[in-house]
Amino acid sequence: MEILVTGGCGFIGSNFIGFILKNREDARVINIDKLTYAGNLANLFDVVREYAPSRYRFIRGDICDKGTVQNIFREFDIDWVVNFAAESHVDRSIDEPAEFLQTNVFGTFCLLEAAREFWLDPSSDLTKKRFLHISSDEVYGSLNDTGYFTETTPYNPSSPYSASKAASDHLVYAYYRTYSMPTIITNSSNNYGPYQFPEKLIPLMINNAIKGKRLPVYGDGKNVRDWLYVVDNCSAILVVLERGLPGQKYNIGANYEKQNIDIVTMICDHLDKRLGLIEGKPRRELIEYVPDRLGHDRRYAIDASKVKNELHWQPSVTFEKGIVETMEWYLENMDWVEDIETGRYREH
Numbered sequence: 001m002e003i004l005v006t007g008g009c010g011f012i013g014s015n016f017i018g019f020i021l022k023n024r025e026d027a028r029v030i031n032i033d034k035l036t037y038a039g040n041l042a043n044l045f046d047v048v049r050e051y052a053p054s055r056y057r058f059i060r061g062d063i064c065d066k067g068t069v070q071n072i073f074r075e076f077d078i079d080w081v082v083n084f085a086a087e088s089h090v091d092r093s094i095d096e097p098a099e100f101l102q103t104n105v106f107g108t109f110c111l112l113e114a115a116r117e118f119w120l121d122p123s124s125d126l127t128k129k130r131f132l133h134i135s136s137d138e139v140y141g142s143l144n145d146t147g148y149f150t151e152t153t154p155y156n157p158s159s160p161y162s163a164s165k166a167a168s169d170h171l172v173y174a175y176y177r178t179y180s181m182p183t184i185i186t187n188s189s190n191n192y193g194p195y196q197f198p199e200k201l202i203p204l205m206i207n208n209a210i211k212g213k214r215l216p217v218y219g220d221g222k223n224v225r226d227w228l229y230v231v232d233n234c235s236a237i238l239v240v241l242e243r244g245l246p247g248q249k250y251n252i253g254a255n256y257e258k259q260n261i262d263i264v265t266m267i268c269d270h271l272d273k274r275l276g277l278i279e280g281k282p283r284r285e286l287i288e289y290v291p292d293r294l295g296h297d298r299r300y301a302i303d304a305s306k307v308k309n310e311l312h313w314q315p316s317v318t319f320e321k322g323i324v325e326t327m328e329w330y331l332e333n334m335d336w337v338e339d340i341e342t343g344r345y346r347e348h
């Protein structure tokens, strides 16, 4: 089983590579990553130690580079493509949208084209192939206080990031409809856990709170996200690859809706207990409300009943357990964070 993982040096991709190599002994992973600021080879040091070179290969490359992607399909008999590679930070997409369109849309197109060229060859057994595109619940837009996103909720993206993900989802589905390519899409809610780049809400707050730095919270802090522990997303992705049907999309979520401010106070209170107060003061005093993000979606909430009922997937980690494990991971891996803060991680 040869699996092409794109963006495997990022947060979810690196967790997924460790997960699949552990859980599928027949799997060999080829990881193509451009190593943008979000890609970190240190995320895979354990994987390299345990599995390279027989079951893990790294190729530094850009999914927008057609020749590189074609060479991978030529060299390996790729069974599954799992496309994590993306520009993924909404704030950055508001400041500089161009790279989001390039990687998220054009890069996905290049992968689809290479898969079409090599998989639609008459000698290739298409029944074994899967092209899984990893997408987001943000494509559905914003909810009010009630309701959930289902797989049939119309797309209504708000940011350049979510619009680029929506565009790539449409393209992936079009390749199923037009060419009968075995494509599948997962739309997951917000992930958290080990190896998340410390610009995203949870790792940013954990790291700032550990160090006693200010904790910037957008708007009134009441935006709601539906949190999913990254390992649960990895198990869902594997279930979808093994049992999901071509042409389908699956929402992945664990039903842990939280307001941003509640997450931040939870982190503050846990770290106060774990590390003691900061100069005699509770960490909640570090919270600082800042002007809201442009176009900030109010609430996301996933209805994951399709993947639960049809593919028998269940999340296994409660938010209360996952957030404590995540805080412990960052406490134990402060050198990983420091390498990012100093820029040393770029030298790996």
Ligand SMILES: NC(=O)c1ccc[n+]([C@@H]2O[C@H](COP(=O)([O-])OP(=O)(O)OC[C@H]3O[C@@H](n4cnc5c(N)ncnc54)[C@H](O)[C@@H]3O)[C@@H](O)[C@H]2O)c1
Residues within 6 Å of the ligand: 006, 007, 008, 009, 010, 011, 012, 013, 032, 033, 034, 035, 036, 037, 038, 039, 040, 061, 062, 063, 064, 083, 084, 085, 086, 087, 088, 089, 103, 107, 134, 135, 136, 137, 165, 187, 188, 189, 190, 191, 192, 197
């Ligand atoms: N993090 C979340 O909460 C979340 C939720 C839902 C969906 N997603 C989706 O999951 C995927 C992974 O998200 P993440 O949080 O791990 O992202 P990330 O930003 O941590 O990692 C992205 C990786 O892709 C690589 N990359 C970027 N452009 C590339 C290119 N042109 N060619 C090759 N590699 C490239 C980067 O170097 C990095 O290693 C993304 O597609 C994202 O849209 C993320």
